[in-house]
Structures are given as structure tokens and as C-alpha cells.
Amino acid sequence: MSIARSLAVANAEFQALIRTKFFIFGIILLPVMIGASIVFTNYAEKRVDTDPHRIAVIDETNRLTPAVLAAAAAPDPQDDTAKDTTAVPLRGGGQDPEATPNELDITRKPANLEIVPIAIGGKSIDDLRLDLSGQVRAKTLYGFVDIPADVLTADASDATRMDYYTENTSNSDVPRWLSKVINAEITRDRFASAHVDMSLTDRLSKTTRLTTRALVERDANGQVRHAREVHSWETFAVPFGLMYLMFLAVMMSAPHMMTAIIEEKTSRISEVLLASVTPTELLAGKLIGITAVSVLLAVLYLLTAMYWAFASGEWTLVQLSLLPWFLVFLICAVLMFGSLFLSVGAACSDLKDAQSMMQPAMFFMLIPIFMATIVLRAPNSAVAVGASLFPTAAPFLMMLRLAATPPPPVWQVLLSVVLTAGAASLFVWVAGRIFRVGLLMQGKPPNLPELLKWIRA
């Protein structure tokens, strides 16, 4: 095997790849797209449902409606634009202003909300419900809520419930908001009936903030150094960032190789190439080419990220010790998925066939992305360890664990490197076998038994 020939191939592939519009746009567009999608999602969540929400309230207790009307008139405390205004606290005041809002509390006041109190006036509840349902059908109402009389009794049975009627059953914002507002008032009312001072209970049951910190260390002067606070975004940013970057670097080069190979096959370049180089030299060249592209891409992004981190004083985010691991895992991942896509390309003679054969490969690539959250939450669980050792997922998930705390034991990291490198070699070897037969093959793609025959031949 001639290294010079492979390098000539690698150079050609590298040039071809980095000159594609896809690549140039991808480099710039991807971060822009990620940013834009975050901004858009944020915006859309607040702005999409701007229809008038006219909600009728049948209040059989006759005591809750004023609170609902007040809450409907107050600005939304979840809305950024309404922050620091005098939001009416839902829990009767006295809430700790320092407390960060519970991240899981995603109750949002529906836009254009109008509460219509319904006077029962001796009608039967069923008649009222029927009448209001008609109004909902006629679109003059969005929905209505029925609060039974016994909700205020402190010993309300489990069977006691409020009902919300609407045609838009998929909109969960409205019932969630109603439930929160009404329940807050019910609680306040029960406290009052029991002659308990609500502000006292709020003060007594005030929550204390829990801060996540790194471990305490003794510094060079022998002083015990107070550990710095770890922000939740910080623990996620680096591991997820590195994993997505690796994913991106592989995605930008490996699948492109498949189309390139098919183009060579359909425009009959393969036969010319094979008259000059062996299939092994050709495969090696192509793999070197895409590895170089992936590494270049990753380094560009990493340098930008590091520059940003230093410039904005977030230097603790930069962990240079992760860099060698990142490169090792990146190269393994590119070789593995590059060989996979090259094999698919070599086995097929047109893009349609290849795309259907490519789906399983894409599936394998996406598994680690789906598993990332589970792995990060419990990095030493059996599932996380198993997944981060499994070769096709290991580069992504072991990288994730390396960047997260606590770091995985060294033996696991080394084992996953060995397994991944072994799998990468196997993938390359198989691709080499498929290359030998597939490149000059035209017509229908092989089925699995035929493919196995190629590999064994």
C-alpha cells in the first residue's frame, strides 16, 4: 500500500469537501440556526396562542370568582417582560422575593384572557353546562370551568373535583392556569376558615435555597478555599457542547462521503481510480480526508468557544485536559461512521437505494443523543456505563461523561477507547471488503446475504 497515493486521494477529498457550499454554509449557519431556533421557540411559546380566551366560571361556592378575576387582570409573573412588576402572588403574599422561581413551574397566563362569571340564578347545573357548551360550540366562549360547592370544606373528599369543558382539549395552558389560580384561592380560604394566619404559615414554611457547589479544596497557602458555585447550565454546557460538536463534526463529513462515492460510481470514475490505486489505498485516502475535515471543523469551533470563554471570563469552562480524549474519540467516530457510509455508498448505485440503507446507520448515530440526558443524570449507573462502552455510542457518551462530574473511572475510559478503536478497525476492514467488490458493481444493490458474501470473499 502506498501512503503517497492515499494522501493524494485524501487531499482531493479534503479539498472537495471543504469547498462544498454545504460545508461553508454549515459552519456558519449551524450555530445561527441553533441560536435562532432557541429564540424562536421562546418567542413562539409566548406568542403563538394569542386567540381570545373567554372562559366562563360557574362558581357554586360564590367565593372564588373575585380571586380568579384578580389573577386574570394581573400581569403574568412567568412573562419576562412583566418581571419586577407587582405581580399578585398567587399564594396570598409573603413569598420570598429572593427565591428563584421553580424551573418546573411552567404555568403561564393564557393570552387575551377574559373571565366571565356566571350567575347560577336558580338554574340547574346541568342546564347551565348545556347552555355554556352551546356557547363554546358557537365560539363565543373558549371554555368554562365548573367549581363545585364543596371544594372549600377542609375535609373535601378525594372525589371532589372541578371540571373544565372545552373543544380545545389539547391546550394545557388554560386548565393549568385555572387549576393553579383556583387552588391557591381555595387554600387561602381554607386557612382563613381555620383561623390560621396565612402570612405566618408562609413565613414558617419558607423554602431555603440549595446551592450546588464543587468540592472544597485546600489552596497553596494552606487555606481552605470555599468551593465555587456550580450553575446548572455550566454542568450541562461543556458535556453537551462537546458531544454535539463531535456529532456535528461527524455529520458534516461522513454522510457526504456516501454521496461522493455514489457520484464516482454513477459517473464511472471508480474504474479509472481503481486502475491507478488499490481499493485499500482509495478507502484509506478517503477516510484520512474526512477525518481531516472533521478535526478541522471541531478545532475551529473549539477555538471559537475557548476564545469566547476567556473573553467573557468563564475560563473555568475551558478544560484542556479533555482535548486529547476529544480528538481520540472524534477520530474513532469519524472512522467508524465514515466507513459505514462509504460501505453503503460502495454497495449502492443510486442515491435512493443508499438513503434507505443509510437509515439504520443514522439511527445508530442518534442513539447517544437520545441517551445523553439519562447518562448525565446518573453517569455511573449501569445503563450509562454500558452505553458509554458500546462502540458506536462510546465516542459521544464517554466524552459526555468525561466532561461531566464525577468523571468516569480511568479503566472505563481506556476500555471504551480500546473497544471503539477495535470497532473502528472492524468497520474499516469491512468497508475495504465491500469497496473491492462494490465499486465496479452497477445495478441493483446487494441484499444482506450477498453483502456478507462480498465481505467473506
Place this chain on the structure above:
Amino acid sequence: MAAIVIRDVSKQFGTVTAVDALTLEVPEGSIYGFIGPNGSGKTTTIRMIMNLLVPDRGSIEVLGHAPGSGVRDLIGYLPEERGLYKRMTARQVLRYYGQLKGRSVSDVDAAVAEWIAPLDVGPWLDKKVNALSKGMSQKVQFISTIVARPRLLILDEPFSGLDPVNADVVRAAVLELRRRGTTIVFSTHDMSSAERMCDRIFMIFQGRKVLDGSLDQIQARYGQDTIRVRTERGPAALEGLAGIDAVTDFGNYQDVRFSGDAQAFLTALAARTPIRHFELTKPSLNDIFIRIAKPSGSHVTAQAGAD
């Protein structure tokens, strides 16, 4: 010394025998024409010489070596179906193909420079391949096979798709390469090119060698059994005359394969129609090809468009 030695080579694809016990020797410095109908085994033979296919049986020697890495750089190969990278310029493609043969960029540029004028490709070298006309890209492909200065040149259908001017230009380039000592093997369906250019001709039919030798040797095997006639009534005048084995109708004249007394034939024909031309001749390569490839063909074979 022989440039290519093929000894008793067979190749099967499934149940089809593509090449059957083929033995052939291509002398160095010669132009060897490979002819044969489509699907008769020409491309398979060439791919085995290029080591793109491995024979099931027999052995092949190319320039004194087994086919493969050792001699690959010494062979220029133009496959029947060939392509160029569409998004590269012609010059980039030529440099790339040259590098794959182990040549430096400067070597390749020097070799390309020699062929710019003869093949008239100068203005197109820095254009993207997808901007080239079909003829121009074929000439670029031809140059790409010779940029590494091969000792052996294998051309599969080099003239197909070229207009007469470009075909002549490429033909001249091939002859120039032979003059410099390059051994040339080319396959073609153009019998007149084969007749005019080749030192030796090899015909393969249904995987077997059916002809191998110089044009004279081949024609000698078929004797002077052909009469070329041109009459006022055309092919109709020949109908029913005794001794005619086959008629190839070229429109303006007819080639008659004839056994018997040519004088008696002339007399009989003259009685039917005024004769403009009557010539005893050797069978053309075209005629021999058809006789082999279409032995059970119709009595009168129309031959539109050929010379």
C-alpha cells in the same frame, strides 16, 4: 518482449462464461485491436489485464509482471464508460489522476503541456469539467490516461462519440504514442479504424478467440471470395444468381460473397443489367466480423452508413 501475455485464461460470472480459455500475446511497441460484438468478453479481458477482475483460471503477465500494484503505474487505461469529476477543472483532474499514478504535479504539468497543442485543449484546461462539451471532455479523458507517460496504453472504445475531426486528432495522438514506443491495445466497433491503424487484430466472440493476426493474415484465411459490384438495378439484379453465398448491401454498391466461376457470374449479371463496377477483392474486416458474429444472418445484409 511481449507487453501482455495471456495464457489459457477463463472467467465466469455465475453461469455465464465471459472469457473461455483465452491465450493471447501482445508484442511490445505494436498497436493491437480488440474487436468483437457487445458482450463477447472484450471488457472482461481488459479488466483482467488491469487486475480489476481476477481470472478464474490461467495466468496473465503485463510488462513482465503479474497484474496489479507493480505495473499499474506503467499502464494508462481509458475504460469504456469513463467519467471526470464534474466540479474540478480539467487541469485539476489531470493533476489528480497523474498523482494517483505516482507522478508529481510538475511532471504531470509537463506531460499535459506536450498534448495541449496536438489535441487543441488549451482554452479549456482551466474550465470546470461540467462546462466541457462531450468531445472536449473525451479528449481530456484521453490526456488523463497518458499524463503518467505509460508504457502500455489500454483504450476501451477510444473513438466512440467523437466527431470525425476529433476522432482524427485522437487517432493521430495514438499513432504518435506508438512512434514513441508505447504499446497500444484498443477495443473498437469501428472496423475501418481497426483496419487502418492496427498491426494486429484480435477478435473475441462468445468468450473465445476467433481471430488473431495481422489484417493480411486474417484476410488470407478468407481468400479472395468477395466481388464488389455496382450496377444500375442495384441489389435486385443479384437475386437468384447461382453461386452467391451472401450479399452485403452498401446502397451504392454490393459486396457479394461468391463461390464458383467469377467469369460466369459476370456474364450472368451483365445479361441482367448494365454494370458500372466489378472488382474481385478480399473481404473487409467488417465483412469478416459479420460473418463470424452473424453466421445465420439473412442472405442480404443491409449496411447503412458504413464506408
